[in-house]
Structures are given as structure tokens and as C-alpha cells.
Amino acid sequence: MSLPVAPDLDPSPHVVAVELVAAPTKVEILSGHKSRLAAYSNRLPGPVIRAKRGDLLKVHFENRLDAETTVHFHGIRLPNAMDGVPDMTQPPVAPGETFDYEFELQDAGLYWYHPHCDTVAQVGSGLYGAILVDEPDEPAELGDETVLVLSDVSVDDEGNLLPVASGAAAVVTGSEGNVVLVNGRVHPTLDVEGGRRQRFRVLNASRARSFRLGIAGRTFLKIGSDGGRSEYPVVVEEPVIAAGERLDLVLEPLTEETSSVELTARPISRGLPLAPSAEVPLMKLRVVPSESPPSAPLPDLSREIAPIDAAGAEEVPLALMMQEADGLWTMGINSVPGTDAPPIHAQVGSTQVFVVENVSVYAHPFHLHGFFFQPLDPEGNVIHPIELKDTIDVPPLETVRLAVTYDDRPGMWMFHCHILDHADAGMMGMVHVAP
Numbered sequence: 001m002s003l004p005v006a007p008d009l010d011p012s013p014h015v016v017a018v019e020l021v022a023a024p025t026k027v028e029i030l031s032g033h034k035s036r037l038a039a040y041s042n043r044l045p046g047p048v049i050r051a052k053r054g055d056l057l058k059v060h061f062e063n064r065l066d067a068e069t070t071v072h073f074h075g076i077r078l079p080n081a082m083d084g085v086p087d088m089t090q091p092p093v094a095p096g097e098t099f100d101y102e103f104e105l106q107d108a109g110l111y112w113y114h115p116h117c118d119t120v121a122q123v124g125s126g127l128y129g130a131i132l133v134d135e136p137d138e139p140a141e142l143g144d145e146t147v148l149v150l151s152d153v154s155v156d157d158e159g160n161l162l163p164v165a166s167g168a169a170a171v172v173t174g175s176e177g178n179v180v181l182v183n184g185r186v187h188p189t190l191d192v193e194g195g196r197r198q199r200f201r202v203l204n205a206s207r208a209r210s211f212r213l214g215i216a217g218r219t220f221l222k223i224g225s226d227g228g229r230s231e232y233p234v235v236v237e238e239p240v241i242a243a244g245e246r247l248d249l250v251l252e253p254l255t256e257e258t259s260s261v262e263l264t265a266r267p268i269s270r271g272l273p274l275a276p277s278a279e280v281p282l283m284k285l286r287v288v289p290s291e292s293p294p295s296a297p298l299p300d301l302s303r304e305i306a307p308i309d310a311a312g313a314e315e316v317p318l319a320l321m322m323q324e325a326d327g328l329w330t331m332g333i334n335s336v337p338g339t340d341a342p343p344i345h346a347q348v349g350s351t352q353v354f355v356v357e358n359v360s361v362y363a364h365p366f367h368l369h370g371f372f373f374q375p376l377d378p379e380g381n382v383i384h385p386i387e388l389k390d391t392i393d394v395p396p397l398e399t400v401r402l403a404v405t406y407d408d409r410p411g412m413w414m415f416h417c418h419i420l421d422h423a424d425a426g427m428m429g430m431v432h433v434a435p
């Protein structure tokens, strides 16, 4: 069940050149039925783009869909012109056209790529893939590594893709597919060697769904999230991952006496009026006899991350709101739908604190393009362990404070809810970083 890696077409060291083609494709999701989806390079999810920190990544993209699209590289600190936002950072890529993306990978971590046009439909049809950036000396002792792309898809009994649900209720809850996928498959089995530690690089590529992960009787060591490793690891029983987020999880070895364990998605609710989701078995871990020596002890996992000094920084209040009038929902930030909102102004080198207040009874995973932020406590101090985040779930009626320092990449950058239905309905805005 491990995902294919996009071949590197450039032999020079420190350059990774890949080709991505967005095109209709047929995938067997329900056994015995072919689903007509759209995907990158005929794979669901798209191939993993693998590189090392410091590499130059070149993506030659071709659009063979019958609709306009772009590729957004979620979480990567890239130049604004490479951010893949249609009509803002680039013209949309028309059917039959190509676009070349090129940027340096400044940070190790798990990132992802997806369209930024008509996202509910395009991501929902299967257009998403992972980008794994290693440290040049990534420690192998962390565990046998598997990238897990969690997603879902809306299909009927014959595997036919269902049209995007419309109507107020569908927009409010967001598009949750009825079939949950791990690496594009329903409840796959992963063979793990007895006595070997596992490292799971988890991406939630769903349009709306959140996952609360669990393995009965086991805990995980959470060693990182969106922008690579955290300041120090923490033990977590049920790691939660909202749409757009990533997790770096370590699972201590299973012994050969255990034949298998189940990774499940446990019930979770994304809003006060919503019933918790049903428990879904995600993946079976089947223990196979070990061919390798048992895992060595974990190395020191601390990472020095300079805390952002937010004292005196400008506060930017952002209220996430949803309003119903005559059966129609408007979503926006500070009462303004994204398309009408004036941009926030910032400057290269400056620090701001986004005070994101969720005034609705639904959770919203808030995502900022192009920059990492550090969550702060109510007193304005950085929360430990420090994490470099680009997406954070804001629970119903709660407020989070996020410190961001704009490094030297001026331009117009988006932020939005990563429940794609909400973003499309207006829960987005822009920050203009002036040179």
C-alpha cells in the first residue's frame, strides 16, 4: 500500500524535476467497480514528490482536465508567483495547457499539492498528493516510514462519483465522502515487521472530514506536524488531524506475538449541532516476521525552534462567521465574504498576531498560505512544544492566537478555512505583504 514516488527526471544533485498531469482516470475503489475520477498522473492519491531540504523542485504541470485548474503547494514557503492561486498569483491553467512551477524547498516536513480552482469538485474527484521533504541527514532510527494520505470520496454503490452536494445544509457541514480512503484504498493492510518501530507521515487531504486516530491499547509519539518536527515530542493517545493538517507519528514496535492491530478513525464531531462521526476502521497493521534487526532506541528528538517574539506585534482580529438568511448561508471573515474583503496589510520582516475568533458553532481549520505561524496562549506566549503550523483547527466558539513573521517573500497571500465548501462559500481572505 505504499505510494509510488514521482520519478526525478533531472539527474543533477539537489534538483528534483517531476511531471504532474491532471487528467480523468478510472480507479477501483469499491471492488469490482471502476470509478471515473480525476487524479494526478493516473494515481489516487497523486505520486509522492520526494526531495531533501535545500533541493530545487521543478514541477512541469499539464492540465488534461476539461476545466481550468492550478496547483497549490500547501504549506511550502515558496515565492508568491509559485503559490498556484488563480487570477492572483498566476492565470488559471486552461485545458490542454501547461505551467512550470519551480522553487527551493526550505523546510523539511510533509506538505501537499492540490488544485486551487473549484476545489470542492476538483479535490473531491481525487486531485491531491503528498510532498515529503527530508532533512539531508534524516535519522533512519525514527522508524520504518509510511506516508498515509487520509481522504474520502462520495460514490454510489457502483462506484460512480456523486455530484457535489448543493444546498445550505451541505455547505454548512462540508462535503464528507461516504467512503473513507487511506492512500486511495478502502481499509488497506500494511505489513509491519515485528520489533520494528513505525513512523507515519499523515496527511488529511479530505475536503471537510476530521480524523481522530487510535489503536486500541497503544499510544503514539507525536514528533511533528505541518512544518516538520516539533520542539519536542509528546505522547498522544488519539491524535486529531483536521482537513489540510499533517502529523508525524511514531508507533513503538509491535511484537511478533501480536498478529495484527487496527488503526481506526474514532468518533469526532466538527460542530456543536453535529452528531459525532461513526467509527471507521482505517487500516490493518499486520505483523510479519522481521527481516531486519530490531529498531535502535530513539535518538534525541528535540529541535530548536526560535519562538516568535509577539510582544507589541500588531493584532489582526479575524472572526470566522456563518450567517443564515432566507435559507442561504453566507460565510466570511469579519462579516465579509472573501471576494469582497480588503486585504490585510503587512510588511516583509514584520510580525502580526492573527486573533482568529470562531463565532460559529462549527469547527474551522484555518489555513494561511506561504508562511508558518506559531500558536500562542491567551497571554501571548508561544505554546510549547513549539510547532510550525500552516493549518489549525479552530473549535466552535473558541479563539486561537497565531503569531506570524513575514520573511522576505512579498505578495498577496491567501488564508481560508480548509473545509473547502466553506472556503468556496466565502470563508477566505488575503494578506498583502509589502516589500
Ligand code: C2O
Pocket (backbone or CB within 6 Å): 072, 074, 114, 116, 244, 367, 369, 414, 416, 418
Ligand atoms: Cu491547501 Cu488554499 O489551500
Ligand code: CU
Pocket (backbone or CB within 6 Å): 363, 364, 365, 417, 418, 419, 422, 423, 427
Ligand atoms: Cu470552515
